[in-house]
């Protein structure tokens with residue numbers, strides 16, 4: 137049995153990954169740059185704000201000031217979505233799963249690249265479920281670097297091999313594996329490289345579904 141289960145937030149516990157895409161799409165439209173849903177899945181899912189923008193504006197010339205302004209603009213567009221979130225936007229069965237894990241004596245933590253994690257968790261009324269929350273302000277090197285998962289394991293005082301990480305992005309799966317944890321992938325198997333387990337979605341999942349041999 138694991139001693140901690142460390143969840144990514146966006147796209148795992150709630151479908152904010154669609155809001156991130158819509159906000160980037162709005163920005164890309166402003167700038168006259170094409171951006172498709174497929175590109176989002178392949179290049180932006182789970183990737184940090186700056187790295188995402190760098191992908192979108194690749195081949196274009198922008199100053200650092202313009203880059204900063206675009207990151208702020210995207211975040212305003214994103215906020216317009218998340219400000220209206222309610223606890224109904226937690227994945228079906230998400231609260232029951234967190235309660236089941238906690239009553240089994242297993243720690244739960246968040247490892248998210250997002251600087252908006254606390255806001256989203258508050259809107260979803262999930263904050264109190266977590267023993268540790270590692271967000272986009274905690275580490276310099278984003279996923280696929282292991283840092284954010286290692287940091288989250290530290291917050292709950294668990295050795296990394298005793299943790300399971302849960303992710304909807306391949307960058308996150310690589311981060312979990314590099315951290316020495318077992319990796320559970322959420323989404324189509326074709327999206328991932330080398331997870332220990334793949335589940336199509338998080339809906340109505342139980343602790344046993346997350347366990348890896």
Ligand code: BG6
Pocket residue numbers: 145146147153156180181182183184185188211248249250251252253272
């Ligand atoms: C990740 C999302 O959780 O956080 C990405 O999957 C997002 O889509 C990244 O770019 C950074 O989020 P934010 O809220 O700090 O811009």
Ligand code: MG
Pocket residue numbers: 144145146147148153181182303304305308
């Ligand atoms: Mg994610």
